[in-house]
Amino acid sequence: MTDSKAVSDSGLTVSDLTQEVKDVELNSAGEIDSGSDSNKEAQTAEKKKKKKKKKKSKKKAIAQTDPPTIPITKLYPDNNFPEGEIQEYGKDFTMKTIFNKEEIKRKEKNEDNFQALNDMRRAAEVHRQVRKVAQEYIKPGRTMTSIAETIENTTRLLVEEKGFEAGIGFPTGLSINHVAAHYTPNAGDNLVLSEQDVLKVDFGVHVNGRIIDSAFTMTFDPKYDNLVKAVQDATNTGIKAAGIDVRLTDIGEQIEEVMESYEIELNGKTYPIKCVRNLCGHNIAPYVIHSGKSVPIIKNGDNTKMEENEVFAIETFGTTGRGHVIEEGVCSHYAKNADLTPQQIGRIPLRIPRAKTLLNSITKNFGTLPFCRRYLDRIGEDKYLLGLKNLVDSGVVQAYPPLVDIPGSYVAQFEHTIVLRPTCKEVISRGDDY
Incomplete structure (x- = not known):
């Protein structure tokens, strides 16, 4: 077969000749005369003009404002929301599933499973955009009430709050220093954030009851960096260890090993960083934030296994204190x-x-x-x-009263929501920040 780019006697390629034939056919039909240079130019100009018109007709993609004011569904009109971070299961799990590929494919394509996953992805995208606002807004001198209201009002706007269909997943936790969890300001609380505070920001978003639970720690003095690093490392270790058929105690053991490999120097004294032994991650069910299984952050002997399609909040708490919290203070959280x-x-x-x-x-x-x-x-x-x-x-x-370690200690927290899909785990709430 002759190559389409072979050269003819006239110096033209076969493609050129083919185009000439087309031009002559057009001319015989009363179109532009291909033999005229001026007509060729006019033809080219006309084509360019048509191309430009086509470009103009394309709709520009909607971009989020700064600060964000456009609901997430308007940014993703096809209702396919961004996938979280995908992590593969270990080799042992892969070998188990190799003979069951068809069943796994069926489960992955299950419409109900996809809808639940898509609802979580929508809530997670709201969470990412809201926490970006929070991270920019939170500064020493702000009141806890103004911080909470900024987070909550932005959540309501971006998720398009509508009763049980979409809204806030749980009260905004803004626990400071030795207070590990379950503090949010009540009316009249004028507590102000200071430069020496260690602030845990823990808030939730839900779509159709599918709750995204994710938390991070903010500090304003680099002396706390090792505490923050230890807890973030421990949380990521727990996420990596989690999976179908994994025993809960094994996850706790790995978290504990990483967390307690760190120490921190404060005011000339070195403190070991300890796991808060009686705090843990948890199952999440529709409309229920703490459901069924608990994910320890120490080795606790619980041989219960994680199962396919379960949703977990993997969270860890590290402290310079005794590593044990008690209920203390005015209650704000209820369910x-x-x-x-x-x-x-x-x-x-x-x-x-x-x-x-x-x-x-x-x-x-x-x-x-x-x-x-x-x-x-x-x-x-x-x-x-x-x-x-x-x-x-x-x-x-x-x-759910505030949970506190000893006064003078500092507690940090990081948390992500994960889904144990049949073929992989998805860290739904993962973002560029943590």
Whole structure:
């Protein structure tokens, strides 16, 4: 076969000749005369003009504003949201699945599984954009209330808050120094962030009850760098260790080994960095932030295994203190007891009438999602403290007071949400920041 680029006697290629034939055919149909140079130029100009018109008709991709004001669904109109970081399982798992490829493919294509995953990806993209705002906004001198409201209002905007379809996953945690978790400001709290504080920022986003739970630590003095590095390293170790059929105690053992390999010098004294032994990661279920299994951050002998399609929050806490927290301080975090059915709740006597109306409001607005006092204020509830206490005392609502190590110590935290997909694990909340 003759190559299409072979040269003819006239010095033209076969392609050139073919084009001439086409031009003559056009001319016989009353189109541009291909033999005229001026007509050739006109033809070329006309083609360019058409190309330009086509380019103009293309719609520009929507870009996020700075600060972000455009809901995430408007940035991804096809509703396919960004995939998280993909991590492969170990070689042992790969060998187990090699004979079951068809079943795995079927599971990966399962519509319900994909929809749940896509909801989490949407929530995760909201989380990434909100925390970027938070990281720029948070500075010494800001009040805890202004920080919490900035995070929450941005979340509501970007996720397009709509009842149980989309919104805040749980109250914004802004725990400082020896307070490890479960602090958010109540109304009238004027606590101000200082330059010497170690701040844990822990907030959640949900879409159709699929909660993204992710946290990071901010400091403003480089002397805390080793503490932050230790906890981030430990969390990433836990993520790497997690997987289908992995025993929970084995994950804790690896986290503990990495965390406690670090130390920190503060004011001329060296402190070992310890795991907070009685804090851990956890399962996440639809509309339930703490569900079923706990992921330890020390070797604890729990031989329970992780399973396919489970969602986990892998979080670690490192401290310069004793490595054990207790409940202390004014409570701000609450959640309706997810273990009780409506029938069981209906049989529990509530001695204060206000408790009944408050319970109806909690059920209507939050369901089993955690809430705080500021959220009750926001929906118009007032004079509710006695009723809330009655709900807690009766076990209908659970209280989550601040968790603290010894005063003078410093606690750091990092956390990501992961999904154990059939063929890989996806770190849904991973971003460029952590």
